[in-house]
Structures are given as structure tokens and as C-alpha cells.
Amino acid sequence: MPEIAFTKGHGTGNDFVIVADPEGERDLTPAQVAALCDRRFGIGGDGxxxxxxxxxxxxxxxxxxxxxxxSWFMDYRNADGSVAEMCGNGVRVFARYLLDTGLATLEPGSALPVGTRAGVKDVLRSETGFQVDLGRWRSGGEDPLVRAKGLSVPRPGMSVDLGNPHVVVALASVEELEGLDLGAVPILDPAPADGANIEFVVPEEPLVKDGVGRIRMRVFERGVGETLSCGTGTAAAALAVRSWAGEGAPNAWRVEVPGGVLGVRMFPTEEGEHVALSGPATLVFSGTVSLA
Known part of the structure; x- marks a missing residue:
């Protein structure tokens, strides 16, 4: 049985199995990806x-x-082996791997461009680790109702497209947020054809402090389940809450997720408003594993 080298990394607890395949010689099957990401019988990871x-x-x-x-492309797969367009935490961990292994360099003030299925994402160093420009965001189209275990009635969601699809749901209290059972799959009505990541958010009190918006979030990722963090989901949540807050809402946000804290910043460009995500990226350990 062949062995495959891997590295384990995470960004605020959103964890990944990293496999180097520079020449594109190992196109892993969905079953192989799922086996590697299995937390009991494999290495374990959200993707x-x-x-x-x-x-x-x-x-x-x-x-x-x-x-x-x-020069480098992030071929991202969900834990169930399905292909995904983008992962904000994943891009930062991907950049950390490229730099720590010498596959790329990043000079002060420069950006490292990373290829993804959602286009090129530029990564910069930041005070907390790395910042990635997620690009131009868009409305995700029709806003569905969301049913989740622990909520007594369906709640309206806001659809946001960050290269991958999101639905953001506002909750009334921290108690509601903590009372959700995301072991059960939330139901979207109408259901998007390709599914969506679903973010549940609660504002901090006060919502804005020192010019920075503050929210708490939990997330159910399609093809994975609940994760400790979701980078693009964090950005989607901040965009939705800014919209709900109305005129005068800030463009800088602090988002607390179960795995830590991430920063989100919205800024204008010639092609439209972009959103950036900042936070830590950590490589935990490396090894080899038998691959069926």
C-alpha cells in the first residue's frame, strides 16, 4: 500500500490535511480525501x-x-471529498505551507498570489498572521428561510457570494447561538442547487467599539458539518451584519468564532468593493500515512 506525505495545519481551529503534489501526479479520489480527513480512522481535518x-x-x-x-494552485476539497471553490482559512494555511517549505517567498510589502477555483487570492503578512484579499463579493441571489435544530421557528437568511455560497442568519441572543444543535443539518428553503455554508451570528454589546464592529458566529459548512471557524463565512457574516446595521456601519469587523478571532475589512477597488480576511495560520505536524 503506497504511502503519502502530509502536513496538518489550521486557521483558528479550521483544520486541514495538506498534501504536496507539485507536478500534479496524484489526483486524489473523493474516497481517498474522505479517508484522510476522517477523524477516527485517518489524520482528521475539515478539508x-x-x-x-x-x-x-x-x-x-x-x-x-x-x-x-x-505559480501555485490550492486544490481544495471538503472533508467528504467534494470539490469546493474557496476557503479563506485554507488560503492562509496554504500560504504558510508554501513559505515554511521554501516553495515560495514573500518580501515585506509584497503579496503572494494563490490560485483557487474562485480566482486569484493575494496574501499579505499581517499582525495576526496573514491577510487574504477575498476579492469582490456579491449578493448570492434569493434569500432562503433557514430551519435549524434548536430554533423554534424558521429564520430568514441573507445570501452572500464570496466565490463560494453562504447564507447568514441573525439570532437574538448568545443563548440562542449556544443552543443550536449543528450536529443536525440546517434546512434551506428554497435549497440552493449547490448547497451553501450557513452562518449563525449574534452582535456583541455594544455592536461597535473603537470604530470596529463586533459579532460572534457559528457555522455549518456544506460537505463538512459544524467547524470551529470558516474564513469566507466570517467575511459573509460581517457583510450581512453591516448591511442590517444600516448607514454608518463600520468597514472593519472583529468576528469571534469557536476557534478564535478573525478580522474582516471591506475596501473599495476599481472593480467594486473587496473584502479581506486576516488571522493566524499554523502548521501543527507532518508525517506519512498509508493510502488505499
């Missing part, structure tokens, strides 16, 4: 980051047309 040269994967070749400097 898998395959590190491949952009030139060696079809989606990456298209990325190079957009940004020739995006």
Missing part, C-alpha cells in the same frame, strides 16, 4: 489542501492567464 503548480492542473492553467505570478 484537504492539495499543493499543485498552477501549470499542472486545468483550473490553474486558466488562473495563469489571469495572473502569471500565481
Amino acid at each position: 484537504l489542501l492539495r499543493v499543485v503548480r498552477s501549470s499542472e492542473i486545468a483550473e490553474g492553467a486558466r488562473i495563469l492567464d489571469e495572473e502569471p505570478g500565481a
Whole structure:
């Protein structure tokens, strides 16, 4: 049985199995990804980051047309083996791996472009670790009702597209947030064709302190279940709460998730408003594992 080298990493508890495959020689099957991410019989993780040269994967070749400097492509898979477009925490962990292993360098004041299925994401160093420009956000279309175990009635959700789909739900209190049972899959009505990550949020008191908005969040990720953190979900939650807060709401947000704290910042560009995510990225251990 062949062995595969791996590294385990996480961003605020959102954890990943990292597999280096620079020449694109190991296209893991969904069953193999699920086995590696299994927390009882495998390494364990919310997803898998395959590190491949952009030139060696079809989606990456298209990325190079957009940004020739995006030499590396983050082939991200959910824990169930399904393909996902993007992962905000994953991009930061991916960048940490590239830098720590010498596959890339990042000079002060420069950005590291990373290819993803949601386009090129530029990563900078930040005070808390790394900041990634998630790009232009969009409304996700129709806003569904959300049913979740622990909520007595369905709640309206706000759809947000950050390259991957999100639905954000406002709750009335910390007690409601903590009382959710996200071991059961929340139901969206109408259900998006490709599913969505679902974020449940509560404002801190006060909502804004020293010019920074503050919220708490829990998340159910499609193809995974509840995770300790979701980077793009954090950004979606901040965008939704800013919209609900109305005129004068800040463009800088502090989001507390079960795995830690992340920063979100909205800023204008020529193509429209972008949103950036900042926070830590940690590599935990490396090893080899038998791959069926």
C-alpha cells in the first residue's frame, strides 16, 4: 500500500490535511480525501489542501492567464471529498505551507498570489498572521428561510457570494447561538442547487467599539458539518451584519468564532468593493500515512 506525505495545519481551529503534489501526479479520489480527513480512522481535518503548480492542473492553467505570478494552485476539497471553490482559512494555511517549505517567498510589502477555483487570492503578512484579499463579493441571489435544530421557528437568511455560497442568519441572543444543535443539518428553503455554508451570528454589546464592529458566529459548512471557524463565512457574516446595521456601519469587523478571532475589512477597488480576511495560520505536524 503506497504511502503519502502530509502536513496538518489550521486557521483558528479550521483544520486541514495538506498534501504536496507539485507536478500534479496524484489526483486524489473523493474516497481517498474522505479517508484522510476522517477523524477516527485517518489524520482528521475539515478539508484537504492539495499543493499543485498552477501549470499542472486545468483550473490553474486558466488562473495563469489571469495572473502569471500565481505559480501555485490550492486544490481544495471538503472533508467528504467534494470539490469546493474557496476557503479563506485554507488560503492562509496554504500560504504558510508554501513559505515554511521554501516553495515560495514573500518580501515585506509584497503579496503572494494563490490560485483557487474562485480566482486569484493575494496574501499579505499581517499582525495576526496573514491577510487574504477575498476579492469582490456579491449578493448570492434569493434569500432562503433557514430551519435549524434548536430554533423554534424558521429564520430568514441573507445570501452572500464570496466565490463560494453562504447564507447568514441573525439570532437574538448568545443563548440562542449556544443552543443550536449543528450536529443536525440546517434546512434551506428554497435549497440552493449547490448547497451553501450557513452562518449563525449574534452582535456583541455594544455592536461597535473603537470604530470596529463586533459579532460572534457559528457555522455549518456544506460537505463538512459544524467547524470551529470558516474564513469566507466570517467575511459573509460581517457583510450581512453591516448591511442590517444600516448607514454608518463600520468597514472593519472583529468576528469571534469557536476557534478564535478573525478580522474582516471591506475596501473599495476599481472593480467594486473587496473584502479581506486576516488571522493566524499554523502548521501543527507532518508525517506519512498509508493510502488505499
